[in-house]
Amino acid sequence: MKRLVAPSILSADFNHLGKDIEMINQSEADYIHFDVMDGVFVPNISFGIPVIEQVNRIAEKPLDVHLMIVNPDHFIEPFVKAGASIVTVHYEACKHLHRTVQLIKSFGARASVCLNPHTPVAVLEDIIQDLDMVLLMSVNPGFGGQKFIENTYKKVRQLRELIDSVNPDCLIEVDGGVNFETGARLFEAGANVLVAGSFVFGAENPAEIISGLKQL
Numbered sequence: 001m002k003r004l005v006a007p008s009i010l011s012a013d014f015n016h017l018g019k020d021i022e023m024i025n026q027s028e029a030d031y032i033h034f035d036v037m038d039g040v041f042v043p044n045i046s047f048g049i050p051v052i053e054q055v056n057r058i059a060e061k062p063l064d065v066h067l068m069i070v071n072p073d074h075f076i077e078p079f080v081k082a083g084a085s086i087v088t089v090h091y092e093a094c095k096h097l098h099r100t101v102q103l104i105k106s107f108g109a110r111a112s113v114c115l116n117p118h119t120p121v122a123v124l125e126d127i128i129q130d131l132d133m134v135l136l137m138s139v140n141p142g143f144g145g146q147k148f149i150e151n152t153y154k155k156v157r158q159l160r161e162l163i164d165s166v167n168p169d170c171l172i173e174v175d176g177g178v179n180f181e182t183g184a185r186l187f188e189a190g191a192n193v194l195v196a197g198s199f200v201f202g203a204e205n206p207a208e209i210i211s212g213l214k215q216l
């Protein structure tokens with residue numbers, strides 16, 4: 001089973017963002033994770049299209065864009081044009097999720113849907129066949145550095161069962177509070193992609209942490 005790592009640049013040093021992107025380029029990371037927050041869907045504002053566009057000029061890994069924004073439909077095309085390879089929208093933020101997923105695919109990006117910690121996996125039953133990835137939040141979205149919610153392991157196992165029976169190529173990504181301990185248990189439960197922000201960028205040697213996560 002695929003085991004991938006996506007460092008989240010929310011915890012990077014924005015005064016030297018280019019340096020951190022170079023570090024990711026040289027590392028064993030598989031994707032670069034971008035947390036886009038609108039201050040409405042989540043109680044925080046981060047960065048948007050211009051930052052992703054700039055990073056895309058030097059990034060050598062696919063851009064994994066996590067949209068924590070309401071009504072994302074208008075912004076799908078600009079984010080894909082800015083360089084997003086994977087676009088994740090929140091189940092809780094989309095009125096017509098099937099339409100939004102088709103829209104993402106129509107621009108040539110991989111389509112992913114994210115569930116908040118309180119949203120059951122079962123809501124994906126009639127969309128899973130159309131998805132390239134599902135992102136499970138293991139913290140409430142909006143901030144880096146929060147404590148991992150233990151119930152996530154159960155959700156990963158439930159999702160693994162659903163995916164294996166309907167769409168085995170679909171990836172399971174988990175985001176929030178990932179470290180060596182939670183990461184090992186998540187891979188064991190059936191996750192494919194670990195997002196890690198503060199654990200990577202808070203370390204003295206971030207590239208070593210990325211390699212450590214890949215080897216769990």
Ligand SMILES: O=C(CO)[C@@H](O)[C@H](O)COP(=O)(O)O
Binds near residue numbers: 139195
């Ligand atoms: O989507 C989010 C937060 O909303 C994440 O991608 C965070 O950036 C993860 O940060 P850590 O919990 O790994 O510090």
Ligand SMILES: [Fe+2]
Binds near residue numbers: 008033034066195
């Ligand atoms: Fe994220």
